[in-house]
Amino acid sequence: MSSSDGNLHVALLPSSGTGHLLPYLRLAASLIHHQWSLTLITTHPIVSSAESQLISTFLSAFPQITQKKFHTIPLDPVAANITDPFQLQWETIRQSAHLLSPLISSSSPPLSFIITDVTLMSSVISVTAKLCLPNYILFTSSARMLSLFSCFPSIPSSIPKESLPPILLDSNSSFTKNFSDDSGSLKHFNGVLINSFEELEKEPLEMLASGNLTKGLPPVFPLGPFLPLEVERISLFAPLKWLENQEESSVVYVSFGSRTAMSKEQIRELGYGLVLSGRKFLWVVKSKVVDKEEEEGLDEILGHRLMKKIENNGLVVKEWVDQWQILSQKAVGGFISHCGWNSVVEAAWHGIPVLGWPQQGDQMINAEVIEAGGWGLCMKSWGWGSNHLVKGVEIGDKIKDLMGNQRMKMECARISEVAKQRSKAGEGCENMLKTLFQSLKKS
């Protein structure tokens, strides 16, 4: 980019949850590369240890980034009627949004624009509009999900009603109200940044760009694929060491992201499924939504009998793992995923076929992106996480399908090649940032 944009000062306002924080940090690193000044607004309290650790290692690695702490006013979860701790924190941030005003005004040099998380949109736009501060969204899900979001409560014909986040079917939930308000506020934003790219989501991105979907939709900037930072590297070596000794494409990697806990019953069925598949596996077990609350050991969760069966077939861990590094290993030949959007893009980059088992939220819509691309499966018949028990036999059979499917392997190789080319040249992102800067000058 030209030197004329060298003195921009950008504030980043991520929301709660690792899946919302990580893409911000990855984006921040590429903006620093453009010599912009950056302020990271961190909201407190922080729900998970994973987020606290990421923020502190990130800020020590990038001392040139200013941290502004945003202390929110606590909400009563019972009165708010929200059980998910991450969602409760989104609502807390939203209700404290007025406190952002002095924090933004006191930034020096003055801010050029702010990038706000999608889950905070309508509450933050009212603050930034008063301050005449341009505001961009980082949409942390798929372009396919954005196409639904942008015209909500209408539903685009490309999206089956059954794939909608189940919580949106409850029109009285605060989530649905916020989602709807956020959708309505879209036209007041300067643009939407998204971790996607043309070859991954051609149709949704074209549809969004065509202007036929919604009137007044701001420009969408597909900046993906986002790459991880050095500071995300962690020193849990056991899984990597184990993978080194496995044959090429022989291992199924199983993880449901940072904030999805399964019932003990379902965890055990999954365990039997993995054993029945006859494949080697690396399995990250999560029994609590918030990592700080993980107290039970693997023995208790899986039970002695299953633990014994697993011994010779796979490695099971209950800690945070370095997913990017794991997906980079030659031994990994398949990924059972809940289809959080970051995981989907990471699997695409590495060319790993996905067995998509959506549990909640936007995950079914994200899994449909994989299925449409022909590089994985979307297990609709398995239902949503909480309302259905999928039996081990069925899981085992699907794993065999996943690992033996040559056509999917070929599609994976293709998508991975394009993703790598894009990130190597950095050209997609570079051009998009140029366009973004132009759009800012006009605004």
Ligand code: UDP
């Ligand atoms: N992740 C990781 N190690 C873990 C769990 C998750 O590195 O043990 C990373 C994963 O690579 C991804 C992010 O955390 O970048 C999770 O985001 P995603 O959108 O996949 O799912 P969410 O956690 O938001 O449901």
Ligand code: G50
């Ligand atoms: C996380 C989640 C559920 C969910 C989504 C998540 C999205 C993103 C879009 O990111 O669909 C979104 C927009 C506005 C809003 C919330 C979410 O208030 O757990 O559906």
